[in-house]
Amino acid sequence: MTQSDNAFDLEAAFDAARNAPPQMPIGLSARILADAEANLPPAPLLQRLMAAIGGTASLGGLVTATMVGLWIGVAPPNGVGDPLELVGLRGNAQVVETDTDVDEAFLNLSAIGWDSEEG
């Protein structure tokens, strides 16, 4: 037996070991993934907010509703109270005027009989 024979045998043994790695015990992979799930880092704040409002699908509706609300606040249609009065940022004169507008609107409705009782 020569030294080179032994060296060759060793390389063959390495090859055999490389080609037949020890198989993981049943259940180890599942336990490792359970650890991964249990240690999942908390999602970033933005991601949690998105989840709270229903995800990206609901974002379009939310933006539309926000813009409509903002527009109503900036330029309220006739018959709608001025929001600035509600928070006391505008004088009572506007309130009186607004009330008048409401009365006029009501009179207009009466003129076409929408306020008459049925029967």
Added chain:
Amino acid sequence: MKDLPEHMDARAEDAQLMARYAAGDMAAARVLSARLSPRAYAHAYRVLGDSAEAEDVAQEALLRLWKQAAKWDAGRAQASTWVYRVVANLCTDRLRKRRESGLDEVDVPADPSAGVEARMQDAARYDALQAALLRLPERQRQAVILRHIEGLANPEIAEILDVGVEAVESLTARGKRALTADLAAQRDALGYDDDTV
């Protein structure tokens, strides 16, 4: 999960998977686990020679990886190298505890005997190598397994074992010489003249 670009190197790929997991993507954890768990278990088993202990080591190493995800630095070691390093250290700790508790580090008989003869005659080449590996000093054992069975490059082994590349070369060379002598002695003592060992 979206496929990773083909040109991406392993380190960047691992970093991206870690980032995805840190952002809550369990699919990324499954990919990482499928890649790293078998290697962690195999290395621990070959170094420790005990399935239950290797299982504990592999699970602990991956657990530490998950806990690192939120602060993983893409510029640091590749995740596989990091896991190998944790596995190597955990194995070293366990082998040290075995020595301190008075248990034999290796439960494979070193001298040829009737038990060994029966084992050697029935065992494949793989089993003979595993038995001889368990008789090597721990550092040589780890270096030889990483180099010649796991197939890692010396610089990566140096990073895993926290030594220089020259030290890795020395460890693997001495380990191979010791293995060759061990296997040859076993074969001679048992009167083998075939090529099974």
